[in-house]
Amino acid sequence: MSTKFVNQEMKSLHFNPRKPASAPVDKVVGAVSHTALTIWSLIVILPLLWTFMSSFKTSSEIFASPFALPSQWRFDNYVRAWTEAGIGSYFLNSVIVVGSALVIVMVLGAMCAYVLARYTFPGSRAIYYLMLAGLTFPIFLAMVPLFFVLKNMGLLNTLPGLIIVYVGFALPFTVFFLFSFFKSLPHEITEAASLDGAGEWRTFFQVMLPMAKPGLASVAIFNFLGLWNQFLIPVSINAAGPRVLSQGLAAFAGQMGYAVDFGALFAAVTVTVVPVLIVYIIFQRQLQGSVSQGTSK
Amino acid sequence: MKTKQRRNDEALAAVVPATAPPAVRRRRKPLTWDKISFFAVFLGLPLAIYLLFVIWPFVQAFGYSMTDWTGFSPTQNFIGLENYVKIFTDDIFMKAMGNNILLVIFLPIVTIILSLVLATLVTVGGSSKGQIKGLRNSSFYRVVSFFPYTIPAIAIGIMWGQIYDPSGGLLNGILTGLGLDQFKDFAWLGDKNTAMIATMFVIVWGFVGFYMVLFVAGIKGIPAELFEAARIDGAGRFRTAVSITIPLIRDNIQTAYIYMGILALDAFVYMAALNSGGGPDNSTLVMAQQLFFTAFSKGQFGLASAMGVVLAITTLIFSGLVFLVNRLTGGDKDVSI
Numbered sequence: 113m114s115t116k117f118v119n120q121e122m123k124s125l126h127f128n129p130r131k132p133a134s135a136p137v138d139k140v141v142g143a144v145s146h147t148a149l150t151i152w153s154l155i156v157i158l159p160l161l162w163t164f165m166s167s168f169k170t171s172s173e174i175f176a177s178p179f180a181l182p183s184q185w186r187f188d189n190y191v192r193a194w195t196e197a198g199i200g201s202y203f204l205n206s207v208i209v210v211g212s213a214l215v216i217v218m219v220l221g222a223m224c225a226y227v228l229a230r231y232t233f234p235g236s237r238a239i240y241y242l243m244l245a246g247l248t249f250p251i252f253l254a255m256v257p258l259f260f261v262l263k264n265m266g267l268l269n270t271l272p273g274l275i276i277v278y279v280g281f282a283l284p285f286t287v288f289f290l291f292s293f294f295k296s297l298p299h300e301i302t303e304a305a306s307l308d309g310a311g312e313w314r315t316f317f318q319v320m321l322p323m324a325k326p327g328l329a330s331v332a333i334f335n336f337l338g339l340w341n342q343f344l345i346p347v348s349i350n351a352a353g354p355r356v357l358s359q360g361l362a363a364f365a366g367q368m369g370y371a372v373d374f375g376a377l378f379a380a381v382t383v384t385v386v387p388v389l390i391v392y393i394i395f396q397r398q399l400q401g402s403v404s405q406g407t408s409k
Numbered sequence: 410m411k412t413k414q415r416r417n418d419e420a421l422a423a424v425v426p427a428t429a430p431p432a433v434r435r436r437r438k439p440l441t442w443d444k445i446s447f448f449a450v451f452l453g454l455p456l457a458i459y460l461l462f463v464i465w466p467f468v469q470a471f472g473y474s475m476t477d478w479t480g481f482s483p484t485q486n487f488i489g490l491e492n493y494v495k496i497f498t499d500d501i502f503m504k505a506m507g508n509n510i511l512l513v514i515f516l517p518i519v520t521i522i523l524s525l526v527l528a529t530l531v532t533v534g535g536s537s538k539g540q541i542k543g544l545r546n547s548s549f550y551r552v553v554s555f556f557p558y559t560i561p562a563i564a565i566g567i568m569w570g571q572i573y574d575p576s577g578g579l580l581n582g583i584l585t586g587l588g589l590d591q592f593k594d595f596a597w598l599g600d601k602n603t604a605m606i607a608t609m610f611v612i613v614w615g616f617v618g619f620y621m622v623l624f625v626a627g628i629k630g631i632p633a634e635l636f637e638a639a640r641i642d643g644a645g646r647f648r649t650a651v652s653i654t655i656p657l658i659r660d661n662i663q664t665a666y667i668y669m670g671i672l673a674l675d676a677f678v679y680m681a682a683l684n685s686g687g688g689p690d691n692s693t694l695v696m697a698q699q700l701f702f703t704a705f706s707k708g709q710f711g712l713a714s715a716m717g718v719v720l721a722i723t724t725l726i727f728s729g730l731v732f733l734v735n736r737l738t739g740g741d742k743d744v745s746i
Contacts, residue, residue: 149530250720257470337559
């Protein structure tokens with residue numbers, strides 16, 4: 113450590129290890145900290161609460177007073193959003209696309225990371241760096257040619273096309289994250305498995321994969337958030353296909369323009385936000401742990 | 410007593426290094442069907458998808474960028490750098506690029522400072538007696554701050570679009586409620602002086618919680634002895650944050666700066682949701698929007714690919730600059746513990 117923290121003078125003035133009572137400064141700092149954090153929490157929560165409340169109001173109620181509770185809790189906004197605006201089917205499409213892509217990318221990503229982390233062969237380093245490169249390029253650059261790749265394969269505007277592209281773009285992060293994970297698993301276990309007569313396949317699926325569970329869970333959460341959030345890919349290569357949630361939501365907001373059904377719009381946003389928020393609150397410990405894990409390497 | 414015990418354990422954990430993984434053994438084994446099929450599927454399959462759907466389009470983009478392809482014409486003529494000349498003489502694209510550069514400078518700085526402050530309050534805002542600890546109930550703040558990160562960006566954009574709504578939005582409702590009547594019908598996204606700032610705030614709102622959690626993790630990884638040593642030396646909280654916390658989580662900050670910068674160079678979703686037309690006087694137009702419009706509305710795929718290349722090169726230059734600045738300011742030396 114090259115940095116000198118403080119000079120000797122200050123030390124003699126302030127340092128008193130035997131001082132018993134709690135310093136009043138602590139209380140001030142504590143109060144200021146709590147205030148600052150509370151203000152930020154309010155900035156986060158208020159918009160969400162307002163959206164939630166507005167989703168039960170009529171458009172005229174929303175405009176009359178932004179704070180008032182709805183005069184009556186109208187669920188018809190949700191019915192309209194779910195059926196007429198198609199949020200229900202978009203939601204289902206999103207679940208299908210994100211769910212399938214997630215399963216595939218986790219399996220393929222784990223396999224790829226496993227091979228790259230535990231086998232050395234000519235070109236393994238190059239493949240790893242090629243994977244890393246995918247993390248740094250802006251997706252935008254790929255969208256135009258990707259449009260034609262999918263068109264030529266007949267996958268444009270289809271859910272399978274969307275799934276496979278999601279897999280491709282989620283792969284680098286998955287491999288990158290799991291690479292260090294597989295690298296850290298002890299080699300003795302692989303050897304024990306092979307002595308017991310397990311082949312490469314069996315060793316992976318029955319020994320290594322279960323051991324990597326914590327890592328897999330973290331990556332799965334991040335991939336889920338990333339893919340559920342995806343907007344550019346569907347609007348570029350699935351413009352005329354069955355819409356996913358983020359795409360449908362944007363279309364709904366755009367098409368409304370001036371013809372106003374704000375209640376239904378807020379209901380649609382709420383439907384998009386709430387399920388993930390609930391899942392997050394349940395799994396928040398796991399997720400916060402994975403943030404630290406993913407970045408400390 | 411109990412806390413003392415825990416502190417000792419932590420000290421021990423910090424001193425004893427984790428056992429290093431044994432060196433990879435290289436032993437040639439005969440190729441079996443098991444092994445061949447294993448490599449073909451485990452490496453071949455993911456790699457094939459990755460090359461076809463990610464790498465190949467990236468490579469193609471460079472090629473397309475030098476043609477006059479419209480996407481529908483059967484022919485594509487090689488026109489060299491003409492597209493690039495067109496881009497750099499296009500006032501609207503240059504305006505978009507300027508907006509991106511504005512975003513890439515301010516967005517990471519604001520987000521990182523705010524999340525760093527909040528992370529510091531959460532981790533070391535507690536009592537100055539005994540073990541270094543955070544505020545009570547601080548996990549509540551962490552959980553709540555992370556909420557926006559779980560919300561799809563497009564939903565964030567639509568939500569804030571309504572909050573900024575001049576006549577029925579939450580923001581003007583609050584401001585007039587506070588007696589600031591001049592904001593009664595103020596269009597935050599419709600005024601070219603405020604559109605960009607309002608938009609930036611939305612993005613900051615979405616990401617502060619994520620980086621706060623990241624920094625909290627970084628700060629918790631710093632051995633408690635360092636904080637205690639500083640405290641014994643008489644360093645105040647601010648001094649500790651500046652002289653210990655920030656230098657030691659410097660790598661996290663650099664990562665955050667790069668991620669946030671790449672996001673700022675894209676920013677498509679937020680802009681599309683908040684001001685799909687580019688904002689008043691193109692004040693919130695970004696390169697990505699212009700690219701999307703050129704490709705999928707005007708059908709000028711060659712030109713759009715060139716825009717993509719410009720965007721990619723800007724991103725690379727940006728990342729390079731961050732690394733360079735970090736290195737020049739001694740990023741490698743300071744972090745050794």
